[in-house]
Amino acid sequence: MYDFIQGQLVSIAFVIFILGLIFQIFKFFKLTKKKEWSYPPGEVKREKKTAGQWVAFCLASLNGTLWKTDPLLTVVTLVFHVFLILVPIFLLGHNILLDQSWGLSLWSLPESITDILTLVFLICVAFFLGRRLFLSRVRAITTVYDYLILLIVAAPFLTGYFAYHQWFNYDTVMTLHILAGEVMLITIPFTKLGHMLFFFLYRFLIGNEYSFARGERVW
Numbered sequence: 001m002y003d004f005i006q007g008q009l010v011s012i013a014f015v016i017f018i019l020g021l022i023f024q025i026f027k028f029f030k031l032t033k034k035k036e037w038s039y040p041p042g043e044v045k046r047e048k049k050t051a052g053q054w055v056a057f058c059l060a061s062l063n064g065t066l067w068k069t070d071p072l073l074t075v076v077t078l079v080f081h082v083f084l085i086l087v088p089i090f091l092l093g094h095n096i097l098l099d100q101s102w103g104l105s106l107w108s109l110p111e112s113i114t115d116i117l118t119l120v121f122l123i124c125v126a127f128f129l130g131r132r133l134f135l136s137r138v139r140a141i142t143t144v145y146d147y148l149i150l151l152i153v154a155a156p157f158l159t160g161y162f163a164y165h166q167w168f169n170y171d172t173v174m175t176l177h178i179l180a181g182e183v184m185l186i187t188i189p190f191t192k193l194g195h196m197l198f199f200f201l202y203r204f205l206i207g208n209e210y211s212f213a214r215g216e217r218v219w
């Protein structure tokens with residue numbers, strides 16, 4: 001069992017993660033169709049903007065966003081997402097394993113730094129948890145599913161932190177860490193964590209009031 005979690009399941013998790021994302025991309029294009037324009041798109045007059053007008057336009061568009069309504073949440077979510085992606089990729093422990101099994105490794109951050117970033121990441125998770133528990137307007141729309149998702153995301157960082165500090169039994173914690181990482185990878189394509197992909201597909205390809213581009217597909 002331990003061997004399976006630390007061996008084959010690692011590869012299985014990565015394959016499910018990649019194939020799951022590819023499957024979701026195909027499903028997205030199958031479910032959405034190109035918009036049937038009631039007028040030829042070429043006829044829509046779009047005003048040309050100068051660089052200054054573009055900056056003013058971009059700043060004005062920030063007005064209705066989270067940045068204006070809740071700057072603290074904006075900063076926390078930014079830190080959360082940046083560390084979520086950077087820490088595991090540039091972690092020495094991970095790159096050593098990558099080197100041992102594939103003979104390749106990325107540049108690594110010093111362990112003292114990744115350890116602090118891990119702690120900051122966990123504080124961000126605690127902040128999200130606190131909002132869901134104590135802010136009535138957030139609690140009202142929170143279900144067990146939201147807590148479960150937070151747990152799935154926090155678990156690899158929490159167990160990674162325990163492993164680095166050699167708290168509890170190292171082998172058990174390491175096995176739990178690998179299992180937690182695998183669970184996260186496997187669940188990303190099939191849960192709301194899939195927003196990692198859908199965020200970009202929806203914002204750039206589907207035409208709606210939140211689009212970043214003139215979306216050309218509809219449900």
Ligand code: HEM
Binds near residue numbers: 087093119177184
């Ligand atoms: C699936 C396979 C994975 C393996 C085999 C693995 C393996 C390891 C190893 C060997 C360490 C070093 C422990 C030590 O210093 O004693 C570590 C630490 C860590 N891992 Fe992973 N890991 C995996 C997945 C993940 C994932 C998916 C994440 C997060 C998205 C993650 C986040 C971390 C963090 C944050 C630490 C270090 C915490 C700290 O230094 O305070 N790991 N991992």
Ligand code: HEM
Binds near residue numbers: 188199
């Ligand atoms: C890489 C592209 C990604 C983008 C653009 C993105 C964007 C977003 C946005 C807009 C939100 C909603 C606002 C907020 O609460 O912060 C959000 C929330 C969240 N994201 Fe991402 N995300 C990405 C990747 C990921 C990944 C890979 C994971 C985890 C595997 C993840 C986990 C979460 C979680 C857990 C929340 C909700 C926190 C809560 O409980 O409120 N995100 N993300």
